[in-house]
Amino acid sequence: MQKVVLMGFMGAGKSYWGPKLAQALGYSFIDLDQYIVQQEGRSIPELFAQKGEAYFRAQEKSYLLDLLEQKAPLVLALGGGTPCQAGILPLLLEQKGLQLIFIDPPLAVLQNRLAQEAEGRPLLAQKKGPALQKFIAQYWTQRRPYYLQAPYRFSGEQLDELLALIPRPPKPEQ
Ligand SMILES: Nc1ncnc2c1ncn2[C@@H]1O[C@H](COP(=O)(O)OP(=O)(O)O)[C@@H](O)[C@H]1O
Ligand SMILES: O=C(O)C1=C[C@@H](OP(=O)(O)O)[C@@H](O)[C@H](O)C1
Numbered sequence: 001m002q003k004v005v006l007m008g009f010m011g012a013g014k015s016y017w018g019p020k021l022a023q024a025l026g027y028s029f030i031d032l033d034q035y036i037v038q039q040e041g042r043s044i045p046e047l048f049a050q051k052g053e054a055y056f057r058a059q060e061k062s063y064l065l066d067l068l069e070q071k072a073p074l075v076l077a078l079g080g081g082t083p084c085q086a087g088i089l090p091l092l093l094e095q096k097g098l099q100l101i102f103i104d105p106p107l108a109v110l111q112n113r114l115a116q117e118a119e120g121r122p123l124l125a126q127k128k129g130p131a132l133q134k135f136i137a138q139y140w141t142q143r144r145p146y147y148l149q150a151p152y153r154f155s156g157e158q159l160d161e162l163l164a165l166i167p168r169p170p171k172p173e174q
């Protein structure tokens, strides 16, 4: 397996688990959002505010395609909306040597986390309280059919559970 790609809703833990998984596997780690920020020289909220969501989505797709060309072993954390863009899921599902994992904590966990962290996420930034919770629940329901297409699902609880999803060659006998 040369690439492990993590997807799931905002707050699912893609950026949280990615580095831990990469370290355990001895792979490099790239967070697609951080990569976009580095390449574009602006934060995600700045990109949305100054260039618009359509620009962000175009760049997100283009940088993802570049990263999928890399040959070295890689753990890649997507943004929550990445696999919901036209044409991206089929690419991820078809690429040889790529393990696609859906991180799927309960909705209530996502709502709690995102209530604390709506600020850095432009889709949520202006919303608060019950309106925020309702928006998250609606968006989550809309996006779930995309995420459920991943061949593997991780509850988001234990590194061992995540590691068990990654096929690895057996250790040579001593
Ligand atoms: N299993 C977990 N245990 C504790 N905190 C977590 C866990 N998964 C994610 N978090 C925390 O939840 C927040 C959202 O996680 P993050 O990785 O940024 O989500 P994503 O990248 O999927 O949007 C972060 O503060 C992160 O540290
Ligand atoms: O769900 C989305 O559309 C987005 C999720 C964010 O990433 P996280 O899922 O890491 O928060 C980031 O890409 C951007 O704010 C848009």
Ligand SMILES: [Mg+2]
Pocket (backbone or CB within 6 Å): 014, 015, 016, 033, 077, 078, 079
């Ligand atoms: Mg993230």
